[in-house]
Amino acid sequence: MIGMKINDFYMDVLKETGNIGAGNAATALAKLLKKKITMDVPKVKIMVFSKVSELMGSAEEPVAGVLIKILGDLPGYILFIMEYKTALALADNILMMNRVTGVDLGELKNIEISVIKEVGNIVAGSYLSALASLTGLRVRTSVPGIAIDMAGAILSVPAIEYGKVSDVVLYIETKFSEGTADIKGHFILVPALESFEILMKALGVDSK
Amino acid sequence: MNDNCCTRSVKIGMAELEVLDHPGILATLGLGSCIGIALYDRETKAIGLAHVMLPSSLQIKNDKININKGKFVDTAILELLEKMMKSGASKENIVAKLVGGAQMFTFNDATDIMRIGERNIIAARERLWELGIPIIAEDVGGNYGRTIEFYSSDGKLIVKTLGFGIKEI
Numbered sequence: 001m002i003g004m005k006i007n008d009f010y011m012d013v014l015k016e017t018g019n020i021g022a023g024n025a026a027t028a029l030a031k032l033l034k035k036k037i038t039m040d041v042p043k044v045k046i047m048v049f050s051k052v053s054e055l056m057g058s059a060e061e062p063v064a065g066v067l068i069k070i071l072g073d074l075p076g077y078i079l080f081i082m083e084y085k086t087a088l089a090l091a092d093n094i095l096m097m098n099r100v101t102g103v104d105l106g107e108l109k110n111i112e113i114s115v116i117k118e119v120g121n122i123v124a125g126s127y128l129s130a131l132a133s134l135t136g137l138r139v140r141t142s143v144p145g146i147a148i149d150m151a152g153a154i155l156s157v158p159a160i161e162y163g164k165v166s167d168v169v170l171y172i173e174t175k176f177s178e179g180t181a182d183i184k185g186h187f188i189l190v191p192a193l194e195s196f197e198i199l200m201k202a203l204g205v206d207s208k
Numbered sequence: 209m210n211d212n213c214c215t216r217s218v219k220i221g222m223a224e225l226e227v228l229d230h231p232g233i234l235a236t237l238g239l240g241s242c243i244g245i246a247l248y249d250r251e252t253k254a255i256g257l258a259h260v261m262l263p264s265s266l267q268i269k270n271d272k273i274n275i276n277k278g279k280f281v282d283t284a285i286l287e288l289l290e291k292m293m294k295s296g297a298s299k300e301n302i303v304a305k306l307v308g309g310a311q312m313f314t315f316n317d318a319t320d321i322m323r324i325g326e327r328n329i330i331a332a333r334e335r336l337w338e339l340g341i342p343i344i345a346e347d348v349g350g351n352y353g354r355t356i357e358f359y360s361s362d363g364k365l366i367v368k369t370l371g372f373g374i375k376e377i
Contacts, residue, residue: 049261049279050221059221059237060355062370067313145313149370152222152238153353156261157312159222160241160324163261167223167276 011044017134018042018172018187021127026176028122033093033178040175046168052152052159055171055186056083059152063087066120067157069142070128073202074135076195079158080124082185084148090183091115108148117146127172127187135202158188225258225278227291230360239308239354241325243281243332246305246356247288247341248363249297255360256292258284262324263331281331285339304336305345305365305377307356314351325349345377 022042030037053059064087070076082090091097091112121144132139147154155169162169169188176183215231222242226234230253236244239259247256258278265280277283292302309329329348336343347354347367355368368374 049223049276052222053238054221060368060370065312069315142315145315147312147351149312150238150240150353150355152355153240153310154312156222156238156240156242157324160261163223163279167279 015044017131021130022174024126025123035178038177043173052155056151061151063151064116064148065154067145068124072139073137074139074195077190078124079188080120087116137202158190161190223279227256232360234358237355240312243308243328246358249301251301252297253360254292254297256288260284263327285335303344304341307347309348310350347377
């Protein structure tokens, strides 16, 4: 099973899909924000559960998570997660609002939540289409779900899915920049149990 | 003797568990769909806390990953009990508190991944009932994350949230 043995080749392929996916995402974001967006080469990382909650700094760090269900040849989920203040800045940017102070979680309006959700949807969708074209697999996505809460709480969702097959979580760190502002985000791809092998096969990796 | 001088304070992560003798404080941050199982011995004041991810080790076929006892409701409760009893606690004095088991995301169709929090809550209640350990307080379910601090002095458990206040159970 792949959960046990994540080899270098698999990592390289994920990194490459991450690279292409993030490239697509940067283009999409640039269109949305009407600004020039640059990106770093994504990093693929493996983390044990006990450290997962600290992915965004503290487990209590407020973050925005957008979860999308993957349908088609590669059932599973993809989570895109970014810091709350980054998400808010993005939403403000798109909605053309100039705020002097931050907004508490409870005071977020539906329109802001919708914008954050859509940004996550675009970014994660771009990553998925890269994965689909590299593997030749056909994937569709669901309407996204959003949660704005403690990092640990949101990350427990993909971690639990990984928990069924392994003791680690695999994720892709992507950093976009707009001018001097960094938009740091993480993708966590959560293939359904049967999808691990489908993915390996499509990537031409021997999963035995 | 002054409690503060030698109070041990330990923070546990996902799939971890810990037991402390009095005086001690156990904490875990950002519980989402995971469930925090807190055990307290009313006599010795020993405390145990597990940050559990999945309802049952028996549903997992791969033996290699079942070694991690803190990951599952069934194995974590037994391990906590064993550790507490080793340090002098007795089962008839032990009571439990449950926190977490939220549903962080909502989709139109309630799939398995979304209901995991609820399944964790049910599994924990069932296992504790089977072992005859009373649950004296709960703060479970909902759609938000929780941070908990568990105190050996009186077994109180502080639950913190983002936007849903702080409470003591």
